[in-house]
Amino acid sequence: MTARYRNDRGVEGGVDRRSEHPEHSERPEHSERRSFDRRTFLRMVGGGIVVLVTLRPEDLFAQGQRTYPEDLNAYLLIGADGRVTVFTGKIEMGQGVMTSQAQMVADELGVALAAIDMVMGDTDRCPWDMGTFGSLTTRMFGPALRAAAAEARLVLLELAGKKLGVARAGLTVENGIVSVTAEPTRKVTYGELAQGRKIVRLVGEKAVLRQVAEFQVMGRSPARLDGRAKVTGAALYAGDIRRPGMLYARILRPPAHGAKLKSLATAAAEKLPGIRVVREADFVAVLHETPDGATAALAALRAEWDPAPAGPDPETIFEHLRSVALEPQELDRRGDPEGAHSGAGKAVTSTFHKGYVAHAPIEPHTAVAELVDGKMTVWASTQTPFPTRDSVASAVGLASDKVRVLTPYVGGGFGGKSAHRQAVEAARLAKATGVPVQVAWTREEEIFLDTFDPAAVVEIAGAVDGEGRITLWNYDVWAAGTRSADLFYAIPNVRIRSYGGRMAGAEVRASESLHRFGVGPWRAPGANMNVFARESQIDILAAAAGLDPLELRLRNLTDTRMRRVLEAAAGAFGWKPGKTPSGRGHGLACGIDAGTYVALMAEVEVDHASGKIQVKRVVCAQDMGIVVNPDGAKMQIEGCITMGLGYTLTEELRFDGGRILDRNFDTYALPRFSWLPRIEAVLVKNDTLAPQGGGEPAIVPMGAVIANAVFDATGARLYRLPMTPERVRAALRDVAATPA
Amino acid sequence: MKSVLQFHLNGKPTQLEVEGSRDLLWVLRGELGLTGAKYGCGEGLCGACTVLLDGAAVHACETPVAAIAGKRLVTIEGLAAGERLHPLQEAFVEHGALQCGYCTPGMILTVHALLEKNPHPTRQQIVDGLEDNLCRCGAHQRIVAAVERVAAGKGAAS
Numbered sequence: 001m002t003a004r005y006r007n008d009r010g011v012e013g014g015v016d017r018r019s020e021h022p023e024h025s026e027r028p029e030h031s032e033r034r035s036f037d038r039r040t041f042l043r044m045v046g047g048g049i050v051v052l053v054t055l056r057p058e059d060l061f062a063q064g065q066r067t068y069p070e071d072l073n074a075y076l077l078i079g080a081d082g083r084v085t086v087f088t089g090k091i092e093m094g095q096g097v098m099t100s101q102a103q104m105v106a107d108e109l110g111v112a113l114a115a116i117d118m119v120m121g122d123t124d125r126c127p128w129d130m131g132t133f134g135s136l137t138t139r140m141f142g143p144a145l146r147a148a149a150a151e152a153r154l155v156l157l158e159l160a161g162k163k164l165g166v167a168r169a170g171l172t173v174e175n176g177i178v179s180v181t182a183e184p185t186r187k188v189t190y191g192e193l194a195q196g197r198k199i200v201r202l203v204g205e206k207a208v209l210r211q212v213a214e215f216q217v218m219g220r221s222p223a224r225l226d227g228r229a230k231v232t233g234a235a236l237y238a239g240d241i242r243r244p245g246m247l248y249a250r251i252l253r254p255p256a257h258g259a260k261l262k263s264l265a266t267a268a269a270e271k272l273p274g275i276r277v278v279r280e281a282d283f284v285a286v287l288h289e290t291p292d293g294a295t296a297a298l299a300a301l302r303a304e305w306d307p308a309p310a311g312p313d314p315e316t317i318f319e320h321l322r323s324v325a326l327e328p329q330e331l332d333r334r335g336d337p338e339g340a341h342s343g344a345g346k347a348v349t350s351t352f353h354k355g356y357v358a359h360a361p362i363e364p365h366t367a368v369a370e371l372v373d374g375k376m377t378v379w380a381s382t383q384t385p386f387p388t389r390d391s392v393a394s395a396v397g398l399a400s401d402k403v404r405v406l407t408p409y410v411g412g413g414f415g416g417k418s419a420h421r422q423a424v425e426a427a428r429l430a431k432a433t434g435v436p437v438q439v440a441w442t443r444e445e446e447i448f449l450d451t452f453d454p455a456a457v458v459e460i461a462g463a464v465d466g467e468g469r470i471t472l473w474n475y476d477v478w479a480a481g482t483r484s485a486d487l488f489y490a491i492p493n494v495r496i497r498s499y500g501g502r503m504a505g506a507e508v509r510a511s512e513s514l515h516r517f518g519v520g521p522w523r524a525p526g527a528n529m530n531v532f533a534r535e536s537q538i539d540i541l542a543a544a545a546g547l548d549p550l551e552l553r554l555r556n557l558t559d560t561r562m563r564r565v566l567e568a569a570a571g572a573f574g575w576k577p578g579k580t581p582s583g584r585g586h587g588l589a590c591g592i593d594a595g596t597y598v599a600l601m602a603e604v605e606v607d608h609a610s611g612k613i614q615v616k617r618v619v620c621a622q623d624m625g626i627v628v629n630p631d632g633a634k635m636q637i638e639g640c641i642t643m644g645l646g647y648t649l650t651e652e653l654r655f656d657g658g659r660i661l662d663r664n665f666d667t668y669a670l671p672r673f674s675w676l677p678r679i680e681a682v683l684v685k686n687d688t689l690a691p692q693g694g695g696e697p698a699i700v701p702m703g704a705v706i707a708n709a710v711f712d713a714t715g716a717r718l719y720r721l722p723m724t725p726e727r728v729r730a731a732l733r734d735v736a737a738t739p740a
Numbered sequence: 741m742k743s744v745l746q747f748h749l750n751g752k753p754t755q756l757e758v759e760g761s762r763d764l765l766w767v768l769r770g771e772l773g774l775t776g777a778k779y780g781c782g783e784g785l786c787g788a789c790t791v792l793l794d795g796a797a798v799h800a801c802e803t804p805v806a807a808i809a810g811k812r813l814v815t816i817e818g819l820a821a822g823e824r825l826h827p828l829q830e831a832f833v834e835h836g837a838l839q840c841g842y843c844t845p846g847m848i849l850t851v852h853a854l855l856e857k858n859p860h861p862t863r864q865q866i867v868d869g870l871e872d873n874l875c876r877c878g879a880h881q882r883i884v885a886a887v888e889r890v891a892a893g894k895g896a897a898s
Binding site for chain 2: 093094095096223224226227228229230231232233234235236237239240242290291292360361362363364409410411412413414440442443631632635638639640641642643664665666670671672673674676678679
C-alpha cells in the first residue's frame with residue numbers, strides 16, 4: 001500500500017484518539033515513562049535528516065490535568081532515497097490519522113503524499129506518547145508535526161541553496177525537488193541532499209506553518225492511505241500476527257465480577273492432547289496450538305466459585321450512585337443560584353438517567369506476546385502503546401526498555417482500548433510458557449471485561465422569564481464527570497456541581513465503590529450524558545416559555561461561534577421556527593467538545609403502537625477550525641452520528657450486581673443499516689483557528705437531538721437513555737393521561 | 741476424526757487434512773494462513789467472518805470445515821485479480837466506506853453475494869442485505885453509497 005505500512009507478517013506494526021483512562025493518573029512522574037532520551041534515540045537513527053518534535057507539556061495538553069515529558073514527542077526522517085518516515089506514538093484505529101498526519105507532513109515539507117511512510121505506535125522506534133484519545137491527535141499533535149516538517153523544509157532549502165549556488169529566496173520546492181525558480185532545469189532532490197548526512201534539528205512550537213491559502217495537500221481529501229490494505233485483507237490486526245510455535249490461550253473468567261475462585265480441577269483439561277495449563281493463583285489459562293483447541297480445554301476446567309456479593313441492577317443503580325456519592329465538586333457559580341428560585345417566570349426541575357454503555361469494537365481486545373533473550377515483544381490492539389508497555393513491564397518484572405509494544409491496525413477503540421489488560425495477560429503467559437502466546441478475547445469476554453461508560457444521573461433546576469431569558473441553572477451530575485457539564489449559555493444565576501466522576505484523581509478512587517465492574521473513557525467521556533441533560537432541559541424551558549427551541553437558544557447565547565454553527569445547521573436543515581410539540585418530529589441540540597463547536601438537527605418518526613423511533617435525517621454543522629482532511633472529518637461526523645444512535649436508542653448494559661447479563665450482539669444491540677438516517681455534514685469554515693478535535697464532538701448531542709425531536713413529534717419527553725420502545729410507549733401513555 | 745478435504749480456495753484446487761467438525765474460521769486463519777476473515781462474535785451475529793461458499797455468503801465462525809468439500813471457497817484475499825482490485829473493493833476505497841477496517845472484508849463479501857443474486861438492488865435491498873453485518877465505526881452511509889455505485893456501474897454495462 002502507498003502508506004508503506006509494513007505488512008510482512010509479524011515484523012512491524014504501528015499504525016489514534018480518546019480520553020483519559022483512570023490508571024494514567026496514578027502513574028509516577030513522567031520522566032520515568034519516557035521510552036528513551038534524545039541521545040539514545042539519536043544513536044538508533046541512521047543517516048539522513050532528522051527533525052525532532054518537542055513540545056512543552058502545557059502546549060501539548062491544554063486541559064492541564066495530565067503531563068507530557070519535555071523531551072521528544074515525534075520525529076521525522078528524510079532518507080537518502082527521498083522517502084520521508086514519520087515516527088509517532090499515535091495509532092490508527094479507523095479515525096484516519098495515518099492519512100491526515102501524512103498530509104500535514106507532505107504539505108509542510110513539500111513532498112507528495114505517496115513519499116511518506118508512517119510508523120505508528122511502536123514503543124522502540126516512536127517517541128513516548130500518552131495514548132490516542134480525546135480527539136487530540138490533530139489539535140495537539142498536528143502543530144508539532146507540521147512544525148517539524150516546516151523546519152525540515154528550511155534545512156533542505158539551505159542545503160540546496162549551497163549546492164546550487166542560489167539564495168533560498170530564489171528556490172522552489174515541489175514534490176521533494178528543489179529547483180532554481182528562474183532556471184527550473186537546475187535542480188536537486190531531497191534524497192540527494194540527505195545522502196551521506198546526519199543532520200539533526202530540534203523544533204519548538206514556534207515554526208512558521210503554511211497558511212491555509214498555501215495548502216496543497218491539506219484541506220483536500222485524498223483516499224485513505226489504509227484503504228487498499230483494508231479492502232484486500234492485507235491489513236494486519238493483533239490477532240493476525242503469527243509467531244513460530246505460538247499457542248492460543250483461553251483464560252478462566254469468574255461468573256461475576258467479585259466472585260472468588262473456591263476450587264479448581266484441571267485434570268480433565270490436562271489430559272486433552274496438546275494442552276498446557278498455566279496457573280498463577282487465580283490467573284488460570286489453557287493453551288493450545290489452535291484457538292478452538294484452547295476453547296475446548298477451557299470447557300474441561302472444573303471451577304467452583306464463591307458468589308459475588310449482591311449489588312445494584314439497571315433500575316436500582318441510580319439510587320446507588322446518589323447514595324454513595326462523595327461531596328460534590330462545584331464547577332461554576334454565578335449570581336444567586338439558591339435565591340433565584342423565587343424569581344419571576346417558569347421554573348422546571350428535571351432528572352435525567354443513563355445506563356452503562358459498552359464500547360463493543362468489532363475487534364475484541366487481542367495481543368500476541370513473545371519473550372526472546374530477556375526482551376518481551378507484544379503486538380497489541382491498544383490505544384495506549386506506551387502505558388501498555390509499562391503495564392506489561394511491571395507485570396512480568398522487566399524494565400520498560402526490555403518490553404516493546406507494537407501496534408498493528410486497531411479494529412475500533414472508542415476509548416475502550418485505553419485499557420490493555422489482554423496485553424498483560426499475553427505477556428504473563430509468554431513468560432510462564434516460554435513460547436509466543438496469543439490472547440484474543442471472545443465477545444463474551446470483551447463485554448464482561450469492558451470498561452463501560454458509567455451509568456449516570458443529572459438533575460437540573462432551570463427557570464425562564466417572559467422574554468425567553470433563562471434566569472436560573474442549578475445543575476448536579478452524578479458519575480458522568482465534568483466534561484460538557486460547563487455552560488456556554490449566558491445565564492445570570494448558575495451552580496454546577498459534580499458528584500463523583502471518572503476524571504479527577506479523588507473521584508477515580510471513589511469509583512470503586514460506585515461501580516461493580518470496570519468503567520472508563522467512552523467516546524467523549526461523560527459528555528454524551530451531560531449534553532443529553534443540558535440540551536433536553538433547554539428544550540423543556542423553550543416549551544415552558546412557548547418559544548421555538550432555536551430562538552430560545554439564540555436569545556441566551558452571546559458566543560458568536562455557537563450562533564454561527566446553529567445558524568448553519570438551521571440553513572442546511574431548513575429549520576422552520578415554531579413552538580414544540582409541532583408534530584413534525586424536528587429537534588436540535590448543540591455542544592462544544594474537543595475545541596469544536598457542533599450543532600445537530602434531526603427529523604424522527606415515532607411509531608405510537610410499538611414505541612419505535614426511526615431517525616430519518618440528521619444534519620450536522622461543525623466548526624472545527626482549519627480542516628486538514630474534509631472528507632476524513634465528515635467520516636468522523638457520520639461515524640459519531642451512527643454510533644450515537646446506539647446509546648440513544650438501544651444500548652444499555654444488563655447486569656445484576658457483578659454479573660454481566662449481556663454476552664453477545666443478540667441482546668446488546670448495536671446500530672444496524674436499517675437504522676441509518678440520511679446524514680448531512682456541513683463544515684463551517686473557520687480558517688483563522690488552528691485545527692480542533694474531530695473524533696468526538698458530533699456524538700455528544702445525539703441523545704438530546706433525538707429526545708427533542710421525539711418530543712416535537714409526540715409531546716412525550718424522554719428523560720432516560722436509551723429511549724427504548726418500551727420507555728417511549730410509557731412516555732406516550734403519560735402524555736395521553738395528562739389532561740390538556 | 742481427520743479427513744482429507746478437496747475444494748477450490750480462491751480459484752485454486754486445494755487439499756487439506758483436517759478435523760471436519762472444526763469451525764472453518766479457525767482453519768482459514770490457522771492452517772490456511774488467510775487472516776482476512778475476522779472473529780467478531782463467534783455466533784454468526786456480526787458478519788466479520790463472512791466468506792463465499794459457491795458464491796453464497798456464509799459465516800465462517802459457524803460453518804464446519806467439512807462443508808467446504810467439493811466447493812468453491814472465496815475469501816477477501818481472493819477477490820482482487822492480482823494488483824487489480826475488484827470493483828467493490830475499489831468503490832469501498834473511493835467512497836471511504838471503511839474506518840477501522842475490521843468488518844470490511846465481511847461487508848464486501850456479503851455485498852458480493854448479494855449482487856450475484858441481484859445485480860441491480862434498490863437502496864432498500866442493499867440495506868436489507870447488510871442488516872446482519874455490524875460496523876461499530878459508523879461507515880454505514882458510505883458503504884451503502886459504495887454499493888449503489890457498483891450496482892449502477894453494472895447496470896450501465898449490461
